[in-house]
Amino acid sequence: MSDALKHECGIALIRLLKPLEYYKEKYGTAFYGVNKMYLLMEKQHNRGQDGAGFASIKLNTAPGDRYISRLRSNAAQPIQDIFNQINERINQEITENPEYANDVALQKKHIPYIGELFLGHVRYGTFGKNSIESVHPFLRQNNWMHRNLIVAGNFNMTNVFQLFNNLVELGQHPKERADTVTVMEKIGHFLDDEVRKLYKKLKKEGFTKVEASPVIAERLNVAKILRKSAKNWDGGYAMAGLLGHGDSFVLRDPAGIRPAYYYKDDEVVVVASERPVIQTVFNVNFEDVQELPPGHAIITKKSGEVAIKQILEPLERKACSFERIYFSRGSDAEIYKERKMLGRLLMPEVLKSIDHDTINTVFSYIPNTAETSFYGMVEAAQDELNRQKNQTILAEKETLTDARLQEILEYKLRTEKIAIKDVKLRTFITEDSSRDDLVAHVYDVTYGVVKQTDNLVIIDDSIVRGTTLKKSIIKMLDRLNPKQLVVVSSAPQIRFPDCYGIDMARLEDLVAFRATLELLKDNNQYHIVDEVYEKCKKQVDLDDVDVQNFVKEIYEPFTDQQISDKISELLSEPEVKTKVKIIYQTVDNLHKACPKNLGDWYFTGDYPTFGGNRVVNRAFINFYEGNKDRAY
Numbered sequence: 350m351s352d353a354l355k356h357e358c359g360i361a362l363i364r365l366l367k368p369l370e371y372y373k374e375k376y377g378t379a380f381y382g383v384n385k386m387y388l389l390m391e392k393q394h395n396r397g398q399d400g401a402g403f404a405s406i407k408l409n410t411a412p413g414d415r416y417i418s419r420l421r422s423n424a425a426q427p428i429q430d431i432f433n434q435i436n437e438r439i440n441q442e443i444t445e446n447p448e449y450a451n452d453v454a455l456q457k458k459h460i461p462y463i464g465e466l467f468l469g470h471v472r473y474g475t476f477g478k479n480s481i482e483s484v485h486p487f488l489r490q491n492n493w494m495h496r497n498l499i500v501a502g503n504f505n506m507t508n509v510f511q512l513f514n515n516l517v518e519l520g521q522h523p524k525e526r527a528d529t530v531t532v533m534e535k536i537g538h539f540l541d542d543e544v545r546k547l548y549k550k551l552k553k554e555g556f557t558k559v560e561a562s563p564v565i566a567e568r569l570n571v572a573k574i575l576r577k578s579a580k581n582w583d584g585g586y587a588m589a590g591l592l593g594h595g596d597s598f599v600l601r602d603p604a605g606i607r608p609a610y611y612y613k614d615d616e617v618v619v620v621a622s623e624r625p626v627i628q629t630v631f632n633v634n635f636e637d638v639q640e641l642p643p644g645h646a647i648i649t650k651k652s653g654e655v656a657i658k659q660i661l662e663p664l665e666r667k668a669c670s671f672e673r674i675y676f677s678r679g680s681d682a683e684i685y686k687e688r689k690m691l692g693r694l695l696m697p698e699v700l701k702s703i704d705h706d707t708i709n710t711v712f713s714y715i716p717n718t719a720e721t722s723f724y725g726m727v728e729a730a731q732d733e734l735n736r737q738k739n740q741t742i743l744a745e746k747e748t749l750t751d752a753r754l755q756e757i758l759e760y761k762l763r764t765e766k767i768a769i770k771d772v773k774l775r776t777f778i779t780e781d782s783s784r785d786d787l788v789a790h791v792y793d794v795t796y797g798v799v800k801q802t803d804n805l806v807i808i809d810d811s812i813v814r815g816t817t818l819k820k821s822i823i824k825m826l827d828r829l830n831p832k833q834l835v836v837v838s839s840a841p842q843i844r845f846p847d848c849y850g851i852d853m854a855r856l857e858d859l860v861a862f863r864a865t866l867e868l869l870k871d872n873n874q875y876h877i878v879d880e881v882y883e884k885c886k887k888q889v890d891l892d893d894v895d896v897q898n899f900v901k902e903i904y905e906p907f908t909d910q911q912i913s914d915k916i917s918e919l920l921s922e923p924e925v926k927t928k929v930k931i932i933y934q935t936v937d938n939l940h941k942a943c944p945k946n947l948g949d950w951y952f953t954g955d956y957p958t959f960g961g962n963r964v965v966n967r968a969f970i971n972f973y974e975g976n977k978d979r980a981y
Contacts (some may be wrong), residue, residue, distance in 0.1 A: 358472035358485070358503045358850075359396030359622040360589045360609075361389035364597055364649045365465040367616055370453045379453045380439065382467050385630055387432045389619070390469040392626040394428055395678060396503075397471035400484035401427035403435070404499045407457055407464040408595045408651060417497060417593060418461040421484040428471065435462050468591050470501035473852070486591075487529055489537045495566045496544060497593025500533040503607050503622055504586030505850045507960025507981055508893065511581065532582070536590065539577040543569060566594035571648045572658040575600055579661055583893065583960035585669065585849030587622060587641075595651030600660055604667040604957040605643030606849045606948055608677070612638045618649050625680040635682055643668075667948040667957035670939060671851060674840045675810045679721050683945075690942035691839040691934060692725030692808060698932050699726070700733060702835050703804040707734045708760055710804040711831075713767035715822065719810045722839040726808055731762050767807060767829075768822060769793045791817060794825045805831035811840035812916070812931065813853065815860035819920045827925045836920075837932045841939055841952040842912060844904060846980060848964040853951060854979040856900070856965075856972045864915035868907050877902060882973040885966040893959035900969045901954045909933065 365372065365382050372381035383405070390401060402421040410416040424430040442449060442460045449455045457463055470485040485501035547568055551561040575598065579588075585606030589599045599620045601609045610624045612633055621627050624638045641647055644663040649655050669676075673687050703710050707730055714723035741757050742749065770792055799805055805826060812818060818836065826834055842861040847853040856862045869875045884899040904912070917931040936952050950956045954965065968980035 358470060358501075359390075359393035360501055360503050360587055360599070360620070361386060361393065361467075361469040361622075361626075362589050362591075362597060362599055362618075362620040363389070363467040364618040364653075365616070366618065366653045369457055369463070369465065371616075373453050379456050380463055382464065383432075383435060383462055385617075385619075386467045386469045387428070388630040389621055389626055390428050390471055392629060392678070393471055393622060396622060396676065397473045398427070399423065400472045400481075401431055402470045402472075402485045402501060403431050403462075404468045404486045404488070404501075404591065405462050405464040406466040406499075406591055406593065406595060408466070410458075414458060415461065416464075416494075417488070417499070418464070419486060419488055419499070420462075421481055421486075423481050423484055427484075438462065466591055466595055466597055468499055468501055468589055468597075470589075483529075485529065487533050489533055491593070493544065494562065494593040495569060495596075496537075496541060498533060498537050498540060499591040500529065500536065500588065501590075502529065502532070502586055502588040503609075503850065504532075504584055504588060504602075505848060505981065506532065506582060506584035506586070507848050507958065507964050508581070508583040511583075532578075532588065536574065536578040539574045540592070542577075543574055563594075566592075566596070566651060569596060571596050571598050571650075572646065572656075572660060575646055575658075575660045583958045585958075589620065596649065598646045598648045599641065600646040601641045601643055603644035603661045604664040604948070606667060606669050606957060608668065608672055609641040610638050611641055611647050613655055618647070618655055620647060623677050623681065625678055625682075629680075664957060666945075667950070668946040669849065669851075669948045670943050670946045671811075671840070671847075671948075671951070673943045673946050675718055676851075679718070685721060687943045688721035688839070689725030689728070691939070692722035692727075693729040694725075694938040694942060695722075695808070695837050695839065695932065695934060696726055696729035696733070699730075699806055699835060699837060702930050702932060703806065703833070705733065705737070706804065707737065707762060709800075709802055709832075710806055711763045711765055711767070711799050713765050713805070713807045715768055715807060715809040716766070716770050719808050719839065722810065723808050726806075726837070727762060727764055734760065734762055763803075765795060765798045767795050767799070767805065767826065769795065791821045792825050794829060796829065799829040799831050801830045801832065803831050804833045804835060805829065806835045806837060808837040808839060810838070811843065812836070812838045812860060812933070813843050814858050815916065815920050819922065823920060823925055823929060824922065827927045831927055833928045833930065835930045835932060839934055841934045841936050841949075842909065842916075843951050845898075845900065845951050845954045845965050846968045847951050848956075848961055848981045851951075854968065854981065855977075856968045860916055860919060861912055862903070864912050864919055865904055865907065867919065868911060868915050869903070872906070874906055877906070878973070881969060885969050885973075888963075888966055889970075893963050896959065896962040896966060898954045898956065898962045898965050900965050909935070 363382050363386055369379040373379045400423040404419040407416040420431045422430040468486050486499045489498040491497050544565055547565045548561055551564055586602045587607045587609040591597050599609055608622055611620045612627045619627055627638045644661040646658050646660050648658055673684050677684050679685050712727055714720055738757055843859050844861045881899050881902050888896045913931050913933055917929050921929045956962055964980045
């Protein structure tokens with residue numbers, strides 16, 4: 350993707366179902382779980398590189414023995430930093446205590462990080478908060494084992510202020526309004542409440558306090574706690590949690606916005622944000638890894654009993670389509686096919702733009718994540734070239750010679766790697782002209798393969814802000830002097846902010862929005878902006894369920910093509926000599942390519958939760974009033 354677009358995070362949870370001695374015997378190490386967690390996190394580093402966290406729990410420890418370990422890092426390479434610290438500590442303990450080397454019981458008792466339950470997290474700091482305090486997992490500590498709570502999630506809540514106020518009404522005094530803290534305290538409140546009720550019941554049954562503690566852990570109804578905690582959550586989330594005594598859960602939002610997959614056998618339960626990560630790390634087949642249903646939680650009790658429980662009534666499935674277009678690893682079999690289809694479905698519009706002249710066209714892509722959709726586009730272009738060859742052969746069949754036939758058959762599709770992304774350049778100079786010059790050199794181009802008579806077609810995953818295209822890529826490609834530059838987006842026009850975990854918070858950052866404003870000015874219709882502002886302001890005090898997305902009215906006067914053409918103008922600096930044309934995917938084609946992931950609110954404004962409409966209206970008010978605050 351040319352624009353830097355960040356995703357909230359990725360999660361990984363492992364529960365070992367056998368005694369640690371089993372893994373020592375079969376795999377040669379009692380640190381089997383630690384090793385697998387490293388791989389799960391490393392294979393998801395695409396989902397977050399601003400911070401990483403790791404937590405582990407030992408089961409059945411004696412009072413006085415440490416049973417929870419946690420490490421968090423916001424170093425330049427946070428995953429490596431965490432596991433370097435873990436390895437150093439393990440090696441130090443074994444070097445100083447050689448008797449630990451082959452004694453699993455001693456390892457578990459004395460060495461941190463070894464255990465049966467693990468939670469990992471990688472994150473991007475989408476709110477600009479990269480301090481260590483913002484890194485998951487979060488820990489809520491208590492002297493009672495079953496009241497300890499560790500939480501990490503891939504999520505964003507649209508109603509965090511309401512949730513914060515709910516905690517205040519419960520008598521709590523939260524230390525901050527961050528949604529992670531708010532969610533953890535909500536779960537913690539109902540965990541405490543359930544523990545109190547169980548203790549009262551056990552006391553009546555004649556249990557002493559010491560006797561009651563393990564029975565509370567056994568009887569604790571995690572699904573009931575989650576139902577009460579998540580009742581008023583509005584957002585997209587895959588929320589993972591560990592309880593100190595050994596229960597664990599991962600809960601997915603009712604619309605299935607954020608992804609979660611799981612695998613279970615007689616040795617392990619594992620949950621992660623992406624399917625191929627589990628496939629690779631545990632060497633299992635595609636069909637062995639299941640998708641966690643929306644509104645459901647996978648709950649593993651300390652006993653090892655695993656259950657999939659409905660926590661919230663599922664809504665219409667609106668799984669994030671950006672996962673398929675960009676964020677998730679393309680090694681997933683379904684995602685790979687979908688990305689190829691996205692490229693293939695764009696070809697009819699591309700052919701129109703080049704007058705079906707495939708012979709005098711060079712096809713390429715913006716590295717590196719647009720490569721798969723490029724393959725799909727090229728396959729469709731090859732089909733067109735083959736059709737043209739057949740048509741020519743049939744038209745000339747009466748006079749066709751061997752030499753002419755060979756000439757026709759030798760026509761090949763021209764594909765080249767034109768754009769080359771250099772190492773990340775540090776824009777350390779703050780003066781605007783200097784910064785722009787540095788940004789312009791983020792990409793370089795391959796010279797000598799494009800002629801002045803050629804069309805140059807280049808595909809990108811999506812065009813969000815358009816900054817890198819304008820300041821770097823288009824200028825660079827213009828140096829090749831093609832007849833026409835066609836920039837193709839495998840995603841539709843991004844018109845609305847996301848509020849469920851992707852860093853698209855401000856309307857004015859979106860090039861489709863800016864282009865539409867210019868069209869309104871050009872057509873003397875800018876009064877619509879004032880009208881939409883008044884409608885949004887009138888909704889400020891309404892309940893979320895009553896709020897409508899009036900920002901859609903900004904786009905209604907214009908066709909997709911008109912907006913695309915205006916975007917082409919905005920992204921072409923005056924010094925660019927080449928004719929530039931921008932082609933976007935249609936929403937209908939997106940749904941054809943990704944039929945299971947129909948979350949399209951950033952393209953259509955059709956938010957899957959009520960809170961989304963409130964966020965988009967607030968974003969418009971912020972834009973209109975010149976307020977740079979985020980809308981959520």
